[in-house]
Each structure stands twice: as structure tokens, then as C-alpha cells.
Amino acid sequence: MTILLFILGVLFVAIGIAVSIALHEVGHLLPAKAFKVRVTQYMIGFGPTVFSRTRGETEYGFKALPLGGYVSMVGMFPPNKEDEGEVRRSSTGMFQQLATEARQAETDRLVEGDEDRVFYKLPVYKRIIIMLGGPFMNLLIGTVLFAVLLMGFGTAQTTTTLAEVNKCVITAEQQADTGQTECTEADPAAPAYAAGLLPGDTITVFDGKQVSSWEELSGWIREAAGRTVPLTYERDGVERQTSITPLLTERPVVGDDGAAQTDDDGNYVTREVGFIGVGAEQTLVRQSAGAVLPAVGENLANIAGVVVNLPQRLVDVAQAAFSSEPRDPNGPMSVVGVGRIAGEISSQEVIPAADRVASLVGLVASVNLALFVFNLIPLLPLDGGHVAGALWEGLRRRVAKLFHRPDPGPFDMAKMLPVTYAVAVLLMGMGALLIYADIVKPVSLFN
Known part of the structure; x- marks a missing residue:
């Protein structure tokens, strides 16, 4: 599965990109036809033609390599007086020859009636x-x-509903020095666990202030380190009260992208803030x-x-x-x-x-x-x-x-x-x- x-x-993204490329070329095609430029080809892909069909004066089709697309319009290059007679020989003669051949190829595509339908005259x-x-x-x-x-x-937004409640506090130093990830009897209980909070609880009031967002709540928790404050939460539709004492601890500094920041040596950047040991749920909120x-x-x-x-x-x-x-x-x-x-x-x-x-x-x-x-x-x-x-x-x-x-x-x-x-x-x-x-x-x- x-x-x-x-x-x-x-396949979803491949089709999405293919459609995007096709519509990109439509963006060229429609104004070109509206301005009466003769469009000879509308192709998706490059290389040998796999399938094509001509409608009016334009050939529509698919090429073997689906790596882009193009719209071919007549008269992309104007004629040049230097093309008359022998091409001058100089250090740039090869480049002049390329330009001459490109202009000649454009001229060869012209038919009667194209005089005022070429791209360069627009x-x-x-x-x-x-x-x-x-x-x-x-x-x-x-x-x-x-x-x-x-x-x-x-868009995903963090809510005030708890997704996880840590049983203990493991410092950044412990994780870095010993790789510890599991609680031991020597580790202090996390404040949220000690206060009786469980995953699924929604925090509604912190220190007498109504909670409206996770960012707001996080700021209050960081500032309340060492103080015991009242807390109201909702569980199974019923409001309950408890008290909680955020612990002053070193936590990694998180950047705007949500990732923990590191210094030049690759070590996590930390600072002392209030911490209760919880993780919040995220939900999609329509904008x-x-x-x-x-x-x-x-x-x-x-x-x-x-x-x-x-x-x-x-x-x-x-x-x-x-x-x-x-x-x-x-x-x-x-x-x-x-x-x-x-x-x-x-x-x-x-x-x-x-x-x-x-x-x-x-x-x-x-x-x-x-x-x-x-x-x-x-x-x-x-x-x-x-x-x-x-x-x-x-x-x-x-x-x-x-x-x-x-x-x-x-x-x-x-x-x-x-x-x-x-x-x-x-x-x-x-x-x-x-x-x-x-x-x-x-x-x-x-x-």
C-alpha cells in the first residue's frame, strides 16, 4: 500500500507540472493569436514528435521528452543587411554565421501573407x-x-489542546552528554504531569488570563518560571482547575522555521525559560x-x-x-x-x-x-x-x-x-x- x-x-505532481507547462505555453499562444501572429506549432516536450494534429495553421502535439514546451511563431528574427553577400570573416565569424542561418531559417518559414504577421513587427x-x-x-x-x-x-496552526505531556524533565545537557531519552527516578517530574494534565486537555485560562493562542500561552509560561499559578483546562467538555509551577530550565532556541537553532560548532543554542513539558496539537485552520x-x-x-x-x-x-x-x-x-x-x-x-x-x-x-x-x-x-x-x-x-x-x-x-x-x-x-x-x-x- x-x-x-x-x-x-x-503521478499527482507529475500531472500537475505537465498541466502547468501546457498552460504556460497557452499563455504565449493566446495573445500571439490575438495579435494575428502566425503560430506554426504548439508543442509539449522536446525531441521527436510522438503525436500531433493540425488545426487551422497550427500544429498541436507532444514530443518525446516531457521537459518543457514551446510555441513557434514566425518572424522571431528580423532580416539584416549584413546577411546580403558574403559573411565577413573575423574573430566572430562563427557567431555571425549562426545568426545568418537562424534568420534564413525564419525566412524559409514565411509564406504569402506573412508580411504583417511576423513577431518582430509587433x-x-x-x-x-x-x-x-x-x-x-x-x-x-x-x-x-x-x-x-x-x-x-x-494552514497548520498550533492549538491550545495538548498532544503530549512529558512525565519528567530531561535537560539539553543530559541529552547531549548521555543521549538520554527515557525518564529515570532521579529526573524531576514535569510540571504539567505533576499538575495532572493529560493529552487531549485544552488549556483555557493561565494565571487568570484567558488563553487565545498557543503562542500567547507559551510566552506566559516562559515568563512564569518558578511561580505557582492557577490554570484552567477543559477535559471531555468539563472545565477543571489546577495549579502549575513552570520550571526554569534551558531549552533550545527555535527559529521562525520551527527548527532548533545551532551555533557555528553545531551545538544547540539554548536559553533559560519557564517550561512545563507539553506538546500541542496542530490542526488545519481555513484562511x-x-x-x-x-x-x-x-x-x-x-x-x-x-x-x-x-x-x-x-x-x-x-x-x-x-x-x-x-x-x-x-x-x-x-x-x-x-x-x-x-x-x-x-x-x-x-x-x-x-x-x-x-x-x-x-x-x-x-x-x-x-x-x-x-x-x-x-x-x-x-x-x-x-x-x-x-x-x-x-x-x-x-x-x-x-x-x-x-x-x-x-x-x-x-x-x-x-x-x-x-x-x-x-x-x-x-x-x-x-x-x-x-x-x-x-x-x-x-x-
Whole structure:
């Protein structure tokens, strides 16, 4: 059963990513057709064609390698006067030849009536709309999925209901020095256990103050170390009273991500606070529509941080893949790693089914936001590279008009082919590294 659930999780995310890629290309296709550009192909995948069907002037189909997709429009490169006659021989002759061949290939695809339907003749703003259509489709998908996640399933929030009550207090030093995890007669009783609290109890009043959240209660407990305070709790629908004395003890400092913080030597950072020895239950709480955009914005900021530091992140991945160093769970990963995470989540039968589905929806949503951010990088062959080229053309024409100079004409994107090929090679290398790392040292959520 576990293997079947693992496979179902992988399939869920694989289909989600495939649909996201298809809709990304639809984001390019629709405005291109709306602006009367002739679109010759709409393809999902790369390599040999597996299946295709022509509707009107466009061939729709699937390629053998489902690693992306593309929309092919005529007239991506403008003609260039330098292409007339023999190509100049120079140190950059090879690059000029590449540009010439690319322009010729574009010219060969033109048919009668294409004169005013080529991409490069569109106004700058229309070209930007076409190229941004794909990334913004991913942004829309990610936003909708986050709305489903937050408003439909909810987010995990800690409640004031107790999930566990420790019988004794084991200090951080004991755990570090001896590895002790079980209580002995020499260990003091945990305050909550001594006060008679049990798992399933809900704390309602602490030291005469009504409890509204676990964060609020935790703060009061930390501040009440050494004082005996009254406490009200609910058990089986009946309110009960007791008193409790939080113990002053060293506890690990927990960061915003919920993980215990460590110093440069790998030791836990601790501080003395009040402690009663309990763990709280978590439950999914549905959010309002107003929580969606802030959550999307926070995820976009986190993804942008990863992209900005991508070279260093890739170095870290390589070091982890080829050494005994641990893998950063917040670092980049390939579709193989995403699929493995999806399988792990799906196969955790101890987690409620609704929580697992919510996690998978959130995973697909995050992938779409990552596609949005990544495709905005202003380098060819990414969509952001085409946008940058269109903006540069618009700037050149405005400057020329301002200084009463001749119109410089469309920016020749064919001249950027060397950059395109270099970036494509880097992307393939990055993909190969991440796939290798996800196989030999995968990120795991449950280790």
C-alpha cells in the first residue's frame, strides 16, 4: 500500500507540472493569436514528435521528452543587411554565421501573407505581453492553488489542546552528554504531569488570563518560571482547575522555521525559560481570501532569494552530492527531487489524507511560482530574455526619436544566439547536477 501511495503522489505532481507547462505555453499562444501572429506549432516536450494534429495553421502535439514546451511563431528574427553577400570573416565569424542561418531559417518559414504577421513587427508592448503570458499563467495557477490550499484546506496552526505531556524533565545537557531519552527516578517530574494534565486537555485560562493562542500561552509560561499559578483546562467538555509551577530550565532556541537553532560548532543554542513539558496539537485552520496574496508574495520572495543566490546554491548542491556533507533542504532541486518529495508525503499513512493532499497541492503551487520567477530572468532563451530584448529596442527607438535620429529598427535577437546557446548549456548542466544530486543524496522531509 505504501508503494502505491508513493506512486500516486509522484503521478499527482507529475500531472500537475505537465498541466502547468501546457498552460504556460497557452499563455504565449493566446495573445500571439490575438495579435494575428502566425503560430506554426504548439508543442509539449522536446525531441521527436510522438503525436500531433493540425488545426487551422497550427500544429498541436507532444514530443518525446516531457521537459518543457514551446510555441513557434514566425518572424522571431528580423532580416539584416549584413546577411546580403558574403559573411565577413573575423574573430566572430562563427557567431555571425549562426545568426545568418537562424534568420534564413525564419525566412524559409514565411509564406504569402506573412508580411504583417511576423513577431518582430509587433509593437514592443505586444511582444512583451506575448512573452510574459507564459510566466503570468504560472503565477495565476500558483495563486489559484494557494487559494485552494489556504481557503479550502487551511494552514497548520498550533492549538491550545495538548498532544503530549512529558512525565519528567530531561535537560539539553543530559541529552547531549548521555543521549538520554527515557525518564529515570532521579529526573524531576514535569510540571504539567505533576499538575495532572493529560493529552487531549485544552488549556483555557493561565494565571487568570484567558488563553487565545498557543503562542500567547507559551510566552506566559516562559515568563512564569518558578511561580505557582492557577490554570484552567477543559477535559471531555468539563472545565477543571489546577495549579502549575513552570520550571526554569534551558531549552533550545527555535527559529521562525520551527527548527532548533545551532551555533557555528553545531551545538544547540539554548536559553533559560519557564517550561512545563507539553506538546500541542496542530490542526488545519481555513484562511480568508485576504491571506492568499501575502502567502504568494512570501513564497515569491523566498524563491527569488534562491534564484539570486543560485550559483552558490549549486556549488553547495555539488559539494553535498560528491561528499559526505548534508544536503540543504531549502536548496534547489530537479523534477526528480520534487517527485520524490511528493511520493514521501503521499506515503505517510500516519498523516491524515486531507493533510497529504494539501501538501501536494502546495507543492504544485510552489513549482508554478518557481517557474514564474525563473522565467523572468533576463537571459535568452528564457522569456525574460525576450522581454529584455523588446525593452532594449523600445529604449533605442525612444532615444533616437528624442535626438531626431533615424529609427534604428528592430533589435536583432539573432545576434544574441551565442548567449542563448551558452545559457542553454548551463541550464542543461544545472539540470543534470540537480538530477544526480536528487538520486544520490535526495532531500527528505521525514528523516
